[in-house]
Amino acid sequence: MNLDAHLPILQIIVPLMTAPVVSLLRVPSLPWAAATVTSGLAFAVAVTLTGQVLAGGPMSYALGGWVPPYGIELYVDHFSALLLLIITGASTVALAFGKASLDQEVGHERAPMFYAAWLLVVAGLCGIVATGDAFNLFVFLEISSLATYVLIASAPDRRALMATFRYLILGTVGATFYLIGVGLIYMMTGTLNLADMTDRIAEVGELRPVLVAAGFITVGLALKAAMFPLHAWMPNAYTFAPHAATAFLAACSTKAAIYVLIRFDLTVFLPHLSDHAEQVSGFFIPLAVLAFLIGSAVAVFERNLKRMLGYSSVAQIGYILLGLALLSPLALTGAIVHLFNHALMKSALFMAVACLAFRAGSVQLPDLAGCGRAMPLTMGAFVLAGLSMIGVPLTAGFVSKWYLILACLEYGPLGYVLAGGILVSSLLAVAYVWKVVEAAYFQPRPEGARELREAPPAMLAVLWLVALGNVWFGIDTDLTLGLAEQAAATLLGDGS
Amino acid sequence: MSPETTIVAALVTPLIGAVGIALTGRLPNLRESVTLVTAGVLAVLVWSLVPQVMAGARPELLVTTMLGGLSIAFEIEPLGMLFGALAASLWIVNSIYSIGYMRGNDEKHQTRFYVCFAIAIFAALGVAFAGNLLTLFVFYEVLTISTYPLVSHKGDPATVRSARVYLGILLSTSIGLLLPAMIWTYAEAGTLDFTAGGILGDVAGPALGVLLGLYAFGIGKAALMPVHRWLPSAMVAPTPVSALLHAVAVVKAGVFTVLKVVVYVFGLDTLTEAGAQQWLVWVSGGTVVLASLIAMTKDNLKARLAYSTVSQLSYIVLGAALATASGVIGAAMHIATHAAGKITLFFCAGAIYTALHRTEVSELRGLGRTMPFTFAAFTVGAISIIGLPPFGGAWSKWFLTLGALEAGELFAVAVLMVSSLLNIVYLLQIPLLAFFRAPASGSVPEGVQEAPLPCLIAIGITSLLCVVLFFGADPLYELTRLLPSS
Numbered sequence: 001m002n003l004d005a006h007l008p009i010l011q012i013i014v015p016l017m018t019a020p021v022v023s024l025l026r027v028p029s030l031p032w033a034a035a036t037v038t039s040g041l042a043f044a045v046a047v048t049l050t051g052q053v054l055a056g057g058p059m060s061y062a063l064g065g066w067v068p069p070y071g072i073e074l075y076v077d078h079f080s081a082l083l084l085l086i087i088t089g090a091s092t093v094a095l096a097f098g099k100a101s102l103d104q105e106v107g108h109e110r111a112p113m114f115y116a117a118w119l120l121v122v123a124g125l126c127g128i129v130a131t132g133d134a135f136n137l138f139v140f141l142e143i144s145s146l147a148t149y150v151l152i153a154s155a156p157d158r159r160a161l162m163a164t165f166r167y168l169i170l171g172t173v174g175a176t177f178y179l180i181g182v183g184l185i186y187m188m189t190g191t192l193n194l195a196d197m198t199d200r201i202a203e204v205g206e207l208r209p210v211l212v213a214a215g216f217i218t219v220g221l222a223l224k225a226a227m228f229p230l231h232a233w234m235p236n237a238y239t240f241a242p243h244a245a246t247a248f249l250a251a252c253s254t255k256a257a258i259y260v261l262i263r264f265d266l267t268v269f270l271p272h273l274s275d276h277a278e279q280v281s282g283f284f285i286p287l288a289v290l291a292f293l294i295g296s297a298v299a300v301f302e303r304n305l306k307r308m309l310g311y312s313s314v315a316q317i318g319y320i321l322l323g324l325a326l327l328s329p330l331a332l333t334g335a336i337v338h339l340f341n342h343a344l345m346k347s348a349l350f351m352a353v354a355c356l357a358f359r360a361g362s363v364q365l366p367d368l369a370g371c372g373r374a375m376p377l378t379m380g381a382f383v384l385a386g387l388s389m390i391g392v393p394l395t396a397g398f399v400s401k402w403y404l405i406l407a408c409l410e411y412g413p414l415g416y417v418l419a420g421g422i423l424v425s426s427l428l429a430v431a432y433v434w435k436v437v438e439a440a441y442f443q444p445r446p447e448g449a450r451e452l453r454e455a456p457p458a459m460l461a462v463l464w465l466v467a468l469g470n471v472w473f474g475i476d477t478d479l480t481l482g483l484a485e486q487a488a489a490t491l492l493g494d495g496s
Numbered sequence: 497m498s499p500e501t502t503i504v505a506a507l508v509t510p511l512i513g514a515v516g517i518a519l520t521g522r523l524p525n526l527r528e529s530v531t532l533v534t535a536g537v538l539a540v541l542v543w544s545l546v547p548q549v550m551a552g553a554r555p556e557l558l559v560t561t562m563l564g565g566l567s568i569a570f571e572i573e574p575l576g577m578l579f580g581a582l583a584a585s586l587w588i589v590n591s592i593y594s595i596g597y598m599r600g601n602d603e604k605h606q607t608r609f610y611v612c613f614a615i616a617i618f619a620a621l622g623v624a625f626a627g628n629l630l631t632l633f634v635f636y637e638v639l640t641i642s643t644y645p646l647v648s649h650k651g652d653p654a655t656v657r658s659a660r661v662y663l664g665i666l667l668s669t670s671i672g673l674l675l676p677a678m679i680w681t682y683a684e685a686g687t688l689d690f691t692a693g694g695i696l697g698d699v700a701g702p703a704l705g706v707l708l709g710l711y712a713f714g715i716g717k718a719a720l721m722p723v724h725r726w727l728p729s730a731m732v733a734p735t736p737v738s739a740l741l742h743a744v745a746v747v748k749a750g751v752f753t754v755l756k757v758v759v760y761v762f763g764l765d766t767l768t769e770a771g772a773q774q775w776l777v778w779v780s781g782g783t784v785v786l787a788s789l790i791a792m793t794k795d796n797l798k799a800r801l802a803y804s805t806v807s808q809l810s811y812i813v814l815g816a817a818l819a820t821a822s823g824v825i826g827a828a829m830h831i832a833t834h835a836a837g838k839i840t841l842f843f844c845a846g847a848i849y850t851a852l853h854r855t856e857v858s859e860l861r862g863l864g865r866t867m868p869f870t871f872a873a874f875t876v877g878a879i880s881i882i883g884l885p886p887f888g889g890a891w892s893k894w895f896l897t898l899g900a901l902e903a904g905e906l907f908a909v910a911v912l913m914v915s916s917l918l919n920i921v922y923l924l925q926i927p928l929l930a931f932f933r934a935p936a937s938g939s940v941p942e943g944v945q946e947a948p949l950p951c952l953i954a955i956g957i958t959s960l961l962c963v964v965l966f967f968g969a970d971p972l973y974e975l976t977r978l979l980p981s982s
Contacts, residue, residue, distance in 0.1 A: 393630055399563055405679045410683070423671065423676055427668055442651075475568075477563045
């Protein structure tokens with residue numbers, strides 16, 4: 001049997017099948033080890049898959065041998081390959097990084113369930129981006145969401161439960177909206193296969209239900225993606241989740257929703273609904289601009305480091321949605337490459353925060369004053385990733401912003417205003433990164449504060465690996481831009 | 497050594513020096529030796545490139561290519577050679593001075609001071625040798641950030657507040673204006689490489705004017721009004737920092753970038769044909785006069801020198817805005833001659849502070865007898881800045897005036913003349929007070945009381961340099977003449 005042909009399904013079932021096993025392991029540290037190895041394996045699968053897609057084009061996999069569109073189809077192209085890399089990569093580094101931090105927060109007793117849930121999140125997210133079937137996608141969406149609630153609620157802070165509950169309510173609303181939309185489309189076309197759906201909508205005479213479906217699906221997924229003003233669940237969920245889990249979730253949970261949003265809007269709706277381009281631009285552009293302006297502005301005034309980074313994510317998602325809304329190859333390339341680059345910078349930032357919290361026991365800025373002297377390596381990585389988030393040349397963040405701004409300038413008069421907005425938001429990012437730098441390096445330790453020392457070498461090694469990744473992918477852009485350009489061309493090519 | 501190797505060596509040397517300084521922090525004498533040796537090696541390396549560049553070679557070094565034809569690359573042309581050689585040479589003198597000053601005043605955190613200084617020099621060289629705008633931008637930002645700890649050296653709340661103004665203005669102008677200008681340039685020209693004759697030939701006139709505005713104000717280090725506020729704020733730094741960074745490396749990196757952008761990104765012909773630079777003549781001319789007027793009102797010596805710097809920097813921007821051959825030559829020469837003059841003045845201000853702890857102009861009355869050497873040197877620096885022979889400043893003002901006449905800008909000629917008169921008033925007033933006015937009773941110490949010897953040596957060298965730049969200005973002229981003027 002040739003294993004290569006079965007990689008798309010392995011990508012999902014490896015973590016899915018290991019999860020129940022992990023939940024049974026009662027030896028301390030074993031659940032962590034099993035989860036890390038499984039996640040690493042999933043990453044290896046993603047890398048191999050990406051290699052195959054780059055070499056031989058998109059891969060289709062008929063589940064159980066049932067030919068699509070009748071059976072469930074898994075479909076991996078450049079866009080999904082990039083997302084698979086993000087998801088499995090972020091999970092692997094967060095697990096490899098987080099042992100000590102998670103032991104401290106989650107404890108050995110609850111560890112089996114926690115790591116099982118973690119693997120289910122990985123399986124769910126991989127499923128979302130690998131499947132070619134709209135209903136199957138909903139199932140994976142629910143798997144990943146339910147498991148995510150478990151991850152967040154595992155934190156020792158009781159407020160995590162409240163944050164989880166809020167996320168659960170809003171997440172369920174979002175998923176339900178998505179399901180209503182898919183139901184409407186199924187009603188009109190009789191198919192759930194995404195590719196088949198695209199073909200059949202062309203034959204549908206009455207498009208009004210499809211338009212309504214577009215509305216439901218867009219809003220539902222926007223909620224899942226924490227698009228402004230539907231982001232209310234996100235900053236608290238990030239703040240109260242276990243630190244290492246935040247590093248994982250912040251890197252990829254919203255990305256999967258954005259992936260589905262881009263895929264649905266550009267391949268299913270855009271080619272068939274008249275005026276849909278105006279609808280997409282008119283809906284997303286104002287919200288994206290508000291997202292990055294307000295998100296960054298709130299972050300400037302936030303004193304809780306994790307919540308600050310949460311609001312910064314609201315802003316970064318704004319950039320990505322702006323890239324979608326401009327509907328040009330350049331902009332979409334920028335948006336897609338920013339999915340990857342943002343994962344890179346945010347996971348590094350949250351890992352650095354996890355190191356700080358591990359030693360200082362707090363993520364409040366005043367409690368972290370003067371930590372730069374005691375934890376120079378941690379703060380060094382934070383600054384590096386912060387520069388990437390600002391978009392300084394030679395970092396990954398610069399690459400995506402460069403593309404977005406060029407796309408704005410191409411867009412016409414309104415584009416100049418948008419480019420201005422991006423720059424204002426970048427300046428705000430300078431302000432909030434600087435606030436942390438100043439507290440860490442130029443303020444003395446408060447009286448009676450806990451004595452700090454550098455984080456454990458294992459955490460630092462992974463942290464720096466990701467932080468340097470920000471530099472690497474800021475200079476060598478062949479892989480990321482290559483995938484993103486191809487993905488953008490395919491998505492928009494189908495549209496025209 | 498091949499030119500490529502020399503470029504790499506010149507860039508790496510200050511970094512190695514920084515590491516060496518950090519490692520030898522416990523042994524001050526060894527640490528200062530490391531600084532001096534590094535500065536010496538660096539100067540030799542940089543100067544070894546001068547003959548090649550003057551012979552017409554343009555040493556290049558491509559580090560890496562990134563997206564869309566953007567790259568990190570170095571290419572040494574005459575202007576960068578001039579700025580690089582200037583920064584590297586004056587680093588030696590300034591290091592000698594720093595030793596006297598920092599020890600004389602018992603400053604804290606001296607290791608951090610010398611480390612940051614070495615990194616700042618590294619960044620200045622990167623700016624000087626950059627082969628495209630992106631590379632220049634990266635080093636420009638490194639320069640801003642590496643000098644922040646130097647400006648906030650004292651660490652008390654007032655200093656930190658001023659340092660925040662410094663960082664805030666420099667970062668926000670560069671990210672808010674210079675970066676968009678770069679992206680706009682790339683969107684129009686498809687490249688960011690410095691090219692003789694410019695790369696913006698196809699852009700319409702009004703857009704060209706706006707773009708020039710983004711550059712002129714985005715390069716906050718050039719201190720064009722109204723983005724000059726950071727420079728007086730930076731005066732809270734120890735005087736050696738004010739001397740090298742705010743008379744040479746940082747501010748000169750600013751005007752150097754303006755000049756470089758005008759010559760190699762816009763191209764003089766493109767600008768003059770579109771008339772897009774006309775407004776800059778007015779704004780820079782206005783800055784020259786206004787800053788001089790403000791300088792006259794300042795009693796604090798360093799504040800007065802800071803506004804004098806703002807005014808003198810706009811000479812260089814004005815030279816660039818004239819967009820004529822002589823204007824550009826004058827502007828380039830002024831980078832060197834003003835550096836020699838202004839560093840002397842700052843050295844003297846620091847010497848007065850070290851020896852007598854005086855900071856205000858009005859406190860200097862009658863001190864000429866106490867610090868004769870310092871005030872003599874101050875006179876030399878002041879006359880050079882005013883632009884009178886036999887000091888270097890005369891030549892740059894000569895060519896700037898020539899450039900203004902070539903361009904038919906009588907306004908610019910008038911500005912240069914008025915400014916010279918104002919310079920005489922607010923700069924020469926200081927040695928006149930010291931030498932010829934009776935001291936306030938009992939406030940002057942008996943006998944001669946000069947600053948520590950290293951300070952005096954440094955002051956001597958830079959004063960001499962002012963004279964050398966007058967009599968030996970030919971190589972400087974030959975170098976600046978190589979700049980592409982059409």
